[in-house]
Amino acid sequence: xxATPAATAELRAQRAPFxxxxxxxxxxxxxxxxxxxxxxxxxxxxxxxPPQGGWLANYQKFFTTDNLxxxxxxxxxxxxxxTIINVGIALPIAYKMRVRSRWQRFVTTLLVVPITLGTVxxxxxxxxxxxxxxxxxxxxxxxxxxxxSIRLTHNYWGVLISLVISGFPFAFLLILxxxxxxxxxxxxxxxTLGADSKAQFRHIYLPLLAPGLxxxxxxxxxxxxxxxxxxxxxxxxxxxxxxxxxxxxxxxFEQYDYSLASAIAMIMGFVxxxxxxxxxxxxxxxxxxxxxxxxx
Amino acid sequence: MADAGVxxxxxxxxxxxxxxxxxxxxxxxxxxxxxxxxxxxxxxxxLMIAAVATNSFASRWLGTWLPQGWTARWYLDAWKEFQLANxxxxxxxxxxxxxxxxxxxxxxxxxxxxxxxFVGKRALMLLFLLPLMVPPITYxxxxxxxxxxxxxxxxxxxxxxxxxxxxxxxxxxVMTPFIEQIDPNLxxxxxxFGASTPRMFLHVLVPLLAPGIxxxxxLVLxxxxxxxxxxxxxxxxxxxxxxxxxxxxxxxxxxRAPQSVDAMAMIxxxxxxVWLLIALRFVNPTQLVSRVKENPGGAL
Numbered sequence: 001x002x003a004t005p006a007a008t009a010e011l012r013a014q015r016a017p018f019x020x021x022x023x024x025x026x027x028x029x030x031x032x033x034x035x036x037x038x039x040x041x042x043x044x045x046x047x048x049x050p051p052q053g054g055w056l057a058n059y060q061k062f063f064t065t066d067n068l069x070x071x072x073x074x075x076x077x078x079x080x081x082x083t084i085i086n087v088g089i090a091l092p093i094a095y096k097m098r099v100r101s102r103w104q105r106f107v108t109t110l111l112v113v114p115i116t117l118g119t120v121x122x123x124x125x126x127x128x129x130x131x132x133x134x135x136x137x138x139x140x141x142x143x144x145x146x147x148x149s150i151r152l153t154h155n156y157w158g159v160l161i162s163l164v165i166s167g168f169p170f171a172f173l174l175i176l177x178x179x180x181x182x183x184x185x186x187x188x189x190x191x192t193l194g195a196d197s198k199a200q201f202r203h204i205y206l207p208l209l210a211p212g213l214x215x216x217x218x219x220x221x222x223x224x225x226x227x228x229x230x231x232x233x234x235x236x237x238x239x240x241x242x243x244x245x246x247x248x249x250x251x252x253f254e255q256y257d258y259s260l261a262s263a264i265a266m267i268m269g270f271v272x273x274x275x276x277x278x279x280x281x282x283x284x285x286x287x288x289x290x291x292x293x294x295x296x
Numbered sequence: 297m298a299d300a301g302v303x304x305x306x307x308x309x310x311x312x313x314x315x316x317x318x319x320x321x322x323x324x325x326x327x328x329x330x331x332x333x334x335x336x337x338x339x340x341x342x343l344m345i346a347a348v349a350t351n352s353f354a355s356r357w358l359g360t361w362l363p364q365g366w367t368a369r370w371y372l373d374a375w376k377e378f379q380l381a382n383x384x385x386x387x388x389x390x391x392x393x394x395x396x397x398x399x400x401x402x403x404x405x406x407x408x409x410x411x412x413x414f415v416g417k418r419a420l421m422l423l424f425l426l427p428l429m430v431p432p433i434t435y436x437x438x439x440x441x442x443x444x445x446x447x448x449x450x451x452x453x454x455x456x457x458x459x460x461x462x463x464x465x466x467x468x469x470v471m472t473p474f475i476e477q478i479d480p481n482l483x484x485x486x487x488x489f490g491a492s493t494p495r496m497f498l499h500v501l502v503p504l505l506a507p508g509i510x511x512x513x514x515l516v517l518x519x520x521x522x523x524x525x526x527x528x529x530x531x532x533x534x535x536x537x538x539x540x541x542x543x544x545x546x547x548x549x550x551x552r553a554p555q556s557v558d559a560m561a562m563i564x565x566x567x568x569x570v571w572l573l574i575a576l577r578f579v580n581p582t583q584l585v586s587r588v589k590e591n592p593g594g595a596l
Contacts, residue, residue: 024404043438133359226431
């Protein structure tokens, strides 16, 4: 039976009335669009409108000025080792603590403290503790492990250590939540077939963890790449730890060149996107199915 | 493969089976190494905090194990010098405004995302997830530019708006599982009795969601106190929160005695830890970082 115009109109009138509950999401959406998407688009357009020069002048200036384009390399030099250390150490420890126990809850609670305190307090603590006259230096001298004076602050190592202190708990908690989401029944099934714990990890847990590990690496890298207060307070912001966020901040608030600052922010976002896309594409090589055991 | 299975069966129940259950020394060494690394990390962080605390009570401390003398005057000095009363008040205003507003716009949005399916839902969820994944500095500089153009930069309202951007999606993320576990029949029953959406929200949903709302507000509170970059980029001289004031104090530390800076750091740490402890009474620590999807025990 073909649909006559009258029948179609009747069908349309019978459709459910507009669900007013959908309006509840409008304020949040409007807020996000106005304060997150719009500034991003505005910044993108602004980066192509420098005060003088052609529309690519900001980007040309960035890549030809020595103390600007080298910031990418310096930031990567800090962020990549810090992320590899964080994820690399967090993985075995989180795997070891996958069994729910009082220890797990205790350690998890303790590790939340550095995350909550934030990078500024960690920087101040490091200046006091890791400084040339701090407790660590005195301890090393007392036990004759290292007699000379240690230089762990106001240089590259200070920023790296602070990135590990603030990044390791984050990576640990994230990986722990992924590991506890894998059904232990699978490992037991492997054990009944004769797999020892190393084989269980390599053949059962690691492939199932690979997507979560990739996600954790991306999040930790992105956090480390945008390091700012540590690089200023604990590093040498004029030299080896001049990271890209410092360059963007200086352009915006010291030179008042908002166009250049937006361009630098875009470049920063772009570099992060490239590395995240690369890591996520590596993840496609691994298992992508469900992580629960059982039938069906 | 069948041989290995048969061999394993044959070993069970014999004396050789005992050998398999003893942990080889390599595994124990590996265990010890991991515990050692974790302990080293925790001990160092604890000592770092203790160093700040000791320095804040020290009259002079130059390279010895413990300071030469103790005093509490740095706290009074820091209070007056950094105008901590003003800064604490600004922090209180900003944090509570952010918590209230993020709940106001986040809870209804979480309800719609949890209960309804509509065109563009996935895009909307991605939109709400982005501010949590992109670090604040990356979107903070364009945001500061826009706020300054709108003459909101450097004011309290600008700081509140900036801090709201990561807070509202976080509320949505935290509230969604709470809403999912409320029986939809209750809402249908309310509608049968003629409740409009606002009435249903007020009288049915919000009381049931109270634990979730409490958890979300405590988590947002703790995160906003410690959020540095956004406030740093958008604050003016009289709208700084405690963490930004601490940064400036450490930054200009050459001018002031380091003890007074450490006293201020201790005050900041006390404020943060008090709220963290309150929050931990109600939430799982990992919720600060992610949504824990624990496996429900499996087929034990």
